[in-house]
Amino acid sequence: MSASGYVDRPGDFIASVPGSLGFLPHRSLILVILRTDSAGLEVRDRAVVARFDLTDTTASISARLRHVIATMDADVVLAIVVDDRLALGTVPTSAPPPPSRILLEHLTRDLMPGPARIRGAWATAHITAGAAFWSLNDPADRGVLPDPALTPAALRRTVLGLPIQQSKAALAETLTGDPACVAAVAALLPDTLTTAQLARSTAHHEEEVSSFDQHGLWMVLTRISDIATTTKSLPPPVVARLGAELSIPAVSQCLPATAVGEHRTAAEALWTQLTRSLTGAARANPAVLLGHSAFLRGDGVLAALAVDIALDADPGNLTARLINAVLHHDLPPHALHRLARYGTAAAADLGIHIDQ
Incomplete structure (x- = not known):
């Protein structure tokens, strides 16, 4: 889509925000960030959608925004x-501007030295079907929103069994699994993990170890492909097997590459299922992959939730600590893009190509 396409059809892209975030934002600032070419067409196949609380400081929002802009070259x-x-x-000219307008004015000034500009700003009380929206810059630019549940982003989530949640708290609840399923997986996981590790430790040569790793990676990628065509939950034995394979470093180091490929939504659905179902240190591995994927698509809320789960399950998990450092602006975001590139290279070493 061209940048003007977003501006010319603001109702459509405002309605698509819940499908991108996974929940209905409330008292939020949403920033849609994209990169265009010389013709004004969007370079990447979708924009980054970042959400902030209206109570967040301008400095923290500006810092995160500049990071994303630099990473995307937006x-x-x-x-x-x-x-x-x-x-x-709009408010009468004699009245003080609302805090949201002041916030946007500060962000506009903060972006002035760089290449990116705020090309449009709109407001709405709720992102729901029939809700009014209006431009904060042009009083004549207003309308009503289409049904967010019928946008392409929302429909993709529905097909994958990831419906839009009513709030951020409800989104957090989606990472909590069914107790019966969690218990069933926990009973199977120790033996399954031992089997996976024993097969590699008793291999007679390096090529045999690589063969086990290749088979494990291929099994995970196949599940990602399968999950795109079904909404059924995985049975406990399959969850345990996937949890065991993700605990093998040679397998797990390849999987950040799925966060930027054509199957990234399906991959994220699988990481969500596994995060819900696994326990102990094994839970950290899918939670890290979920956090990485969520961060790269601009969903800092879900990324933070997933990373907290990963660090609780395995405080020494280096990738979780890396993502956490980026979330807290201690490291630049491009460190997480490198993970995807390293994952692609690691998979290639096993003879498997992961599409980007």
């Missing part, structure tokens, strides 16, 4: 304010 930013306290339209 040049266009679009802003959406979601606030149930807002009234339709």
Whole structure:
């Protein structure tokens, strides 16, 4: 899509935000960040959608925004304010500007030295079907939102068994598994993990070890492909086997590559299922992959939730600590893009190509 396409059809892209985030934002600032070519067409196949609380400081939002812009080499930013306290339209000129307008003015100034500009800003009380939206720059630019549940982003989530949640808290609940399933997997996992590790430790030569690793990686990738065509939950024996394979470093180091490939949504659905179902240190591996994928698509909320789970399961997990450092701005975001590239190279060493 061209940048003007977003601006010309703001209702459509505002309605697509819940499908991108996974939940209905409430009292939030949404920034849609994209990179365009010389013709104004979007270079990547979808924009990064980042959400912030309206109570976040301008400095913290600006820091995160500049990181994303630098990582993407982005040049266009679009802003959406979601606030149930807002009234339709603009405030009288004699009244003080609302905090959201002040926030956007500060962000606009902060971006001035760089290549990116805020090309449009809109507001709505709720992102729901029939809700009014209006431009914060042009009083004539207003309309009503289509049904967010019918947008392509939402429909993709529905097909994969990832419906839009009503709130951020409800999203966190989606990472909590069914107790009966969790118990069944926990009973199977120790023996399954021992089998996977024993096969490699008793191999007679390096090529045999690589063969086990290749088979394990291929099994995980096959499950990602399968999950795109079904909404059924995986049975406990399959979850245990996947958990065991993800615990093998030669396998798990390849999988960050799935966060930027054509099957990234399906991969994220699998990581979510495994995070819900696994326990102990094995839970850290899918949680890390979920956090990595969520961060790269601009969902810092889900990334933080997943990383907290990973660090709770395995405080020494280096990848979880890396993502956590990026989330707290201690490291630049491009460190996480490198993980995807390293994953592609590691998979190639096993003779498997992961599409980018």
